Amino acid sequence: xxxxxNARRPAYREELSAPAYxxxxxxxxxxxxxxxxxxxxxxxxxxxxxxxxxxIYPSLEQLELRGLxxxxxxPRGRRRRRAYQITEAGQRELREWLKRADPMRFELRDLGLVxxxxxxxxxxxxxxxxxxxxxxxxxxxxxxxxxxxxxxxxAAGEGNLHPLLTLRMGIACHQGMIEVCKEFERRLSIRRPA
Amino acid sequence: xxxxxNARRPAYREELSAPAYxxxxxxxxxxxxxxxxxxxxxxxxxxxxxxxxxxIYPSLEQLELRGLxxxxxxPRGRRRRRAYQITEAGQRELREWLKRADPMRFELRDLGLVxxxxxxxxxxxxxxxxxxxxxxxxxxxxxxxxxxxxxxxxAAGEGNLHPLLTLRMGIACHQGMIEVCKEFERRLSIRRPA
DNA sequence: ATGTGCATGTAAATTGTTACATGATTCA
DNA sequence: TGAATCATGTAACAATTTACATGCACAT
Numbered sequence: 001x002x003x004x005x006n007a008r009r010p011a012y013r014e015e016l017s018a019p020a021y022x023x024x025x026x027x028x029x030x031x032x033x034x035x036x037x038x039x040x041x042x043x044x045x046x047x048x049x050x051x052x053x054x055x056i057y058p059s060l061e062q063l064e065l066r067g068l069x070x071x072x073x074x075p076r077g078r079r080r081r082r083a084y085q086i087t088e089a090g091q092r093e094l095r096e097w098l099k100r101a102d103p104m105r106f107e108l109r110d111l112g113l114v115x116x117x118x119x120x121x122x123x124x125x126x127x128x129x130x131x132x133x134x135x136x137x138x139x140x141x142x143x144x145x146x147x148x149x150x151x152x153x154x155a156a157g158e159g160n161l162h163p164l165l166t167l168r169m170g171i172a173c174h175q176g177m178i179e180v181c182k183e184f185e186r187r188l189s190i191r192r193p194a
Numbered sequence: 195x196x197x198x199x200n201a202r203r204p205a206y207r208e209e210l211s212a213p214a215y216x217x218x219x220x221x222x223x224x225x226x227x228x229x230x231x232x233x234x235x236x237x238x239x240x241x242x243x244x245x246x247x248x249x250i251y252p253s254l255e256q257l258e259l260r261g262l263x264x265x266x267x268x269p270r271g272r273r274r275r276r277a278y279q280i281t282e283a284g285q286r287e288l289r290e291w292l293k294r295a296d297p298m299r300f301e302l303r304d305l306g307l308v309x310x311x312x313x314x315x316x317x318x319x320x321x322x323x324x325x326x327x328x329x330x331x332x333x334x335x336x337x338x339x340x341x342x343x344x345x346x347x348x349a350a351g352e353g354n355l356h357p358l359l360t361l362r363m364g365i366a367c368h369q370g371m372i373e374v375c376k377e378f379e380r381r382l383s384i385r386r387p388a
Numbered sequence: 389a390t391g392t393g394c395a396t397g398t399a400a401a402t403t404g405t406t407a408c409a410t411g412a413t414t415c416a
Numbered sequence: 417t418g419a420a421t422c423a424t425g426t427a428a429c430a431a432t433t434t435a436c437a438t439g440c441a442c443a444t
Contacts, residue, residue: 052432069407094281099316101327107300110298110299113360117357117359121288157309163314169310248405
């Protein structure tokens with residue numbers, strides 16, 4: 001019987017996985033430990049990409065194996081910790097990925113919109129309520145994003161323009177949906193007022 | 195040794211899964227077979243929800259077990275086929291779900307935005323190209339959605355208002371993002387023209 | 389002493405996709 | 417007769433999340 005390697009590390013493929021590129025990008029932006037990467041994701045790209053802690057550590061390993069990042073033990077007191085930096089090769093690989101014309105699939109999974117789609121099964125006032133809920137959700141999201149905007153503008157002033165761009169895209173997207181909700185609220189309440 | 199049930203049908207839980215509700219909703223709208231449900235999804239909600247064929251048939255089974263839909267064999271010639279209809283209980287369950295105030299998480303996974311976020315690692319003209327690519331992607335999406343609009347308007351005239359609502363939400367969302375892209379294209383090309 | 393934050397890691401479960409397998413019907 | 421479409425189903429695979437497990441540091 002052969003000794004099987006049961007550890008579930010990702011297979012060594014030619015292509016890096018998407019999470020690995022995300023980790024690489026975050027290391028480039030200054031996140032040093034797995035812990036810091038997770039935090040950076042939550043503070044920035046969480047609106048269009050999430051990554052769980054269980055994906056980060058294997059990705060770091062994978063990246064280091066290829067020499068795209070280099071890590072060294074950097075304990076804080078007696079608490080263990082491994083700090084990473086991006087390498088020259090890593091910089092190149094990241095840029096290549098950014099320039100690569102791959103699909104970049106836009107995947108939206110939104111049960112809110114699904115419910116809205118089926119809302120003709122409801123009474124008119126119930127449907128109206130649903131539209132209002134969906135609108136409120138986007139309004140909350142816009143407020144959250146607007147609260148981050150100053151930080152994005154500051155970063156833009158210091159040469160990191162693109163986080164602000166993605167922030168504005170999020171705001172614009174939800175703002176657009178809010179307007180449509182308002183239009184349909186009028187439409188639904190005029191025909192049969194509450 | 196106990197006889198294990200190795201078939202991978204979904205565990206019988208209190209809660210129905212999201213795909214099951216999607217299937218239920220589509221059966222209500224007149225999709226009869228698993229095949230028709232898959233088609234209906236591709237023709238309508240695919241922009242904010244997808245479902246693979248491998249999820250549909252177990253969902254149908256699950257729904258029938260609970261009496262939310264009822265199915266009968268309805269072969270076309272000698273080709274086997276099972277046709278479903280929504281039951282009274284199914285109508286109720288669907289409406290309850292639509293009214294239920296659960297999270298309805300909006301989940302976006304977009305490597306395009308991720309790349310944009312990291313685009314400060316690129317030269318200015320390369321970043322500009324990326325912005326243009328992302329803009330083009332949204333423009334294509336808007337065109338696709340606009341092509342469906344007449345069908346949505348027709349459905350709205352016949353009492354199915356909400357598919358048009360979700361269609362307009364998609365258009366508005368991408369239109370908003372397109373405007374932001376244009377603004378940044380100006381910004382990027384003014385400072386250092388190609 | 390105790391709760392929160394820093395820090396890393398793994399096992400199990402869940403969820404979803406892709407590919408395969410089968411076979412009838414319709415139309416060119 | 418051969419391709420496209422209708423129709424159902426499963427096995428294998430891939431991706432991701434959740435939960436668990438561990439332990440130090442620091443402030444209250």
